[in-house]
Structures are given as C-alpha cells and as structure tokens.
Amino acid sequence: MNRREFLKQVAALGVLAGAGRILTMPAELLAMAPKKKPSPTLARATGTNYAHLVGDSIQALGGMKKFVHSGETVVVKPNMAWDQPPEMAANVHPIVVRKVVELCLEAGAKKVKVLDRTCHDARRTYVNSGIKAAVEGIKDNRAVVEFVDERRFVELDIEGAKALKRWSFYQDILEADRFINIAIAKTHSEAKLTLTMKNMMGAIGGWRGRIHVGLQQNIADMNLVLRPDLHILDATRILTQNGPTGGKLEYVKVKNQVIAGTDPVALDAYGTTLFGMQPQDIGHIVKAYELGLGEMDLKNIKMLGT
Template identity: 40%
Template sequence: MESEYKMNKLLYKLEAYLKMSVSRREFMKILIGGLVYFLSENQFLKFAFAKNSDAMPRVKKSIDCAHDLVAVKGLNSGKNVEKAIELLGGIEKFVKKGDVVLVKPNMAWDRSPEQAANTDPQVVATIVELCYKAGAKRVNVFDIPCNDDRRVYENSGIQKAAEEKGAKVYFADHWNVLKAKFPYKSAMEDWPIVRDAVVCDTFINVPVLKHHGLTGLTLSMKNLMGVCSGTRGLIHIDIAKKLVDLTDFINPDLTVIDATRVLTKNGPSGGSLKDVINLDTVIASTDPTLADTYACKLMKKDPMSVPYLKEAFERKFGKSNLEKSDIKELTI
C-alpha cells in the first residue's frame, strides 16, 4: 500500500538521522513528525480517536418510476445517462431543491478512463449537472481509493470532469465517520462509514461494470465498499452477506451502472487495453439487485455465480427476475 511505502521511507530517513550527530531538539522534531504522520495514515487509529456516533440505516425514498430499470445504448455516455434517467421519470424524482447529493463513482485505481477500471468521467459529470439542474444545493463526489488518492482522482479524469460541473470533489475524511447500526445481526455492525455517505439527502451510486478476481464482477453493491473506512480488507471475509447488509444500510436512491468501457479480465485494477471492450451502455434503476442482475446479463454471466447476488436472491433483497420486471431498453 502507498501509505506503508511512505512510512517505510520515513523510517529509513529516521534511521539515517539517528546515525548522525543531531541535537536533542532536532531529534524531537523528527520523532514528533513521524508520530503525526503515523496517526494521519492509520485508519484504525483515526476511527478509534475520531468523533463518531451511531447511525441507523438511511431511509430509502419511496420513488414511483416509469420503469423498474432502463438500459440505454449509444456512443455518447453522457447522452446515455440523460436518456436513462429521463425514461425512469426524470432527475426530479430523486433530487429536490436544496438537496445535498452524494454521487459515488468507482474511483479507486490509478488508471486512465480508457483502461476502464474506474467510472467513465462523462457519466459522473452528467449526473452532477443533472442534480444541479434539479436544484441541488451541493453535489459531493468522493471515493476511498486503493491507490494513491491524488493520482487516482487526477488520472481517472473524474475529479476534473465533476468539478467543471460544480461538484465538490474531495478525499474522504476518516476522522468523520459514523458507526453503522442494524435492526438485525450483522457482521457490519459498528463498521465506520464516512458521514457524508449517510447524512446526504440523495445517494446516487455510480459504479463501473468490470471483472473482479474475487467476486466475479464489480457491480453496484461492491462499489459501496468505497464509503467504508476502517480495515476494508476484512469485508472480503464473508463478503456476500456484508455487501448485501451494506447495501441495505446505505439504501441508494438511484443506481447508475456505467457499462461504457468494460474491463473483462484482470480486474479490479486491470491495466491492459486488450482486456477492455466497449458496450456503450448505461443502466439506471432504483433497485441495486435488479441493476446488478441486468449487468450480469450484459456480461453473459449467471447472476448466481456472483456471491452477493446469490445472497440477495436467497434473502429476497430486491428484484432478481428480469423477465418479471418492467425493463425499458433503448438504443440512441
């Protein structure tokens, strides 16, 4: 991890200084500097010492849409987003005047848009623009990257595209979290969730459809790991139940899956353009399970082979029967 590399580098410098003749004052500066850096990079300590409180699951809005799901295919990803949301009933169904909106893309990897490891920048920018047109007070955009935050935000193209439309794009604040509480027994109980993901008026989940080495595919439920602080690697233990619980806690108001450029193997980070295909499709739904199930159809993959979709099906969490759902497909 990037933080571990930086910490080791700092320790090497400290060792070099200690071999030199330094004053007590200089030594204390080095020691305190190292301690401050360690505290700033350690997410466990951030949660332990952060000001936090308990939070119950977000209350999902009751939104009556024209269709259960809309899938739009076309060469312009921004136009695809506009049309998909329009066919659901319009952005005004989800965003009201004065709302604080969180748009949560997949922005985890130091990759270019062409490498398809992150959400298409134009998809994110279009959603931000639509939210402001609907009267949003503020539109926040963040993720907790797996690579260096600054490099990911810049090289993904998302920060620039979203900020040009007026979004507030920032690094997640691990000192400002809420402890997740559930009305049932959950392994995600007390997990630190970034506060802005819980207290927002509208949560729009905007994952990219891609291959994932552990879960088969990264879809909307998997994308929600990006609002979790703490030691996220532990979520991979019994990941299916945890992701369904997490989705139940966040209760996204709208899910927009970007299937513009799709990473077909070596995910989730990818890197080779040979692994990328163009599907030029955007999926929109209020039902994360249904959206993820439809995305599996695009990839010609059995939804039951994706652990968290199998868990959702067994728990009757959302709709998973495409044939019995009202699905609108359009090519523009």
C-alpha cells in the same frame, strides 16, 4: 324473491361463510406468501454519446427531478478507486459522472459532493481517473470533488445483517438528502463481478481487507445501510479480465450502455448478463435478494429504453 329462495340464499351464504372461515389462512402463512411488489424497473440507453446515455436512462425513469429536489444535498459516489486512465475501464467514465452531477445541479441541488474512499492513493486516482477535472470543468461551485476525511466515519449497527453486524460508514453519505451510486461493471476474482452493490465498498471505513473474508454476505449486509436513491451502472465499457485493476486495453470491452435504476439487485442481476453470466452465479446478488434488497429474477425486471 320469495321466502323460499331467500332462505336458500341465506343458507348458501352461511355455508360459504363457514367454509371461508375454515379456509382462511393463518397470519404466518400469509406472511410467507410472496409479496406482490411492483416489478422493478430499469432503464437502459445505448449509444456512443455517454452524456446522452446518462440523460436518456435517467429520463426514462422519470427524470432526475424525481430523485433530486430543489435545495437538497447530494452525494455522488462513483468508482474512482484506481490509478488508471479512463480507457482502462477501472473507474467510472468521467463523462458519466459529469453528466450525473450536471443533472443534479439542474434539478436544483444545493450541493453535490463527489467522493470515493479509494484503493490507490486518492490524489492520484482522482486526477488520473479524469473525474476530478470533469466535475470541476462544470464550473459550478455547488459541485465539489472531495477527499474522504477519515474523521467522518461513524460506526453503526447493521440491522438485519447476517455477517457484518457492525461497521463504519461515511457520515456525509448518511446525512445527505440524496445519495447516488455510479458503478462500473468489472470482473473481480473474489466477488466475481463488481457492479453497483460492490461499489458501496467505497462508502465504508475501517480495514476493508478484513471484509473480504466472507465477502459476498458482507457486501449484501452493507447494502442494508447504504441505500442510494439512484444507481447507475456504467457499461459504456466494461473490464472483462484482470479486474478490478485492469491495465491493458485488451481487457476492455466497449458496450456503449448506461443502465439506471433504483433496485441495486435488479441492476446487478442485469449486469451479470453483460459478462455472459447469470445472477445466481454471483454470491452477493443472491445474498442481497435473500435479505429482501431487491429482485434478482431477470424475468421479473422491467427494462425500459433501448
């Protein structure tokens, strides 16, 4: 390189640098740009052996050991809020819960607590959902099915909430090392659908009827505090009418699917398609997306499995 070429290049670089300086975006503008998050991954398993579906979907995400480590305390929160037998699809299927608990135990969990703050009388729902018997059938004293103790709800400020600024939450869930949410896909007139995020209603205290005014935002807000390490959507059978109570077999549609993931918004977005809906049809999915709780665009969601 001779001197002339060198000077030319220096000049060009200088111009480039100057232009670069001018072109550099202000920090605020940068913050507004969409963050390049890795697209959320869900894992779906299809089939009629419900225990295998749970195993396969979690395996596709890397196995339960990725979520639960040896010596940890786990709270599993299935939907077992309604006094209905398993075939009515008002509660999570007992086999699904049992398999999740078994996987936690295999992963070395010190204690696995299964609980729900129910809508009907808890004694009845725990028994008639079949979940109590299913979990106790494991015969491992690390796994317990517990009734909610009303003394253990603690009030918290919800940071970033738009409507539900303060509410009470279950201490055991807040203190547990790991929290696993198992929801069943059902219709629900006010929320339209109840999927994984709506299932968090069973982890909160207080007069929950009051939350139904402005329900969609409230569901999104409570998910700011309650962030399960793993969500499982039980779509082995779904309730397509008369939800969330159900009560007739004709309302139940067998889908033979279990979907697992760590992004509840993505999971619920997928869940809407089970009912022939779109994610944007469900208010709390949109509100949760707006709060940055996850991805609702189906195109950006990676689905593993079958």
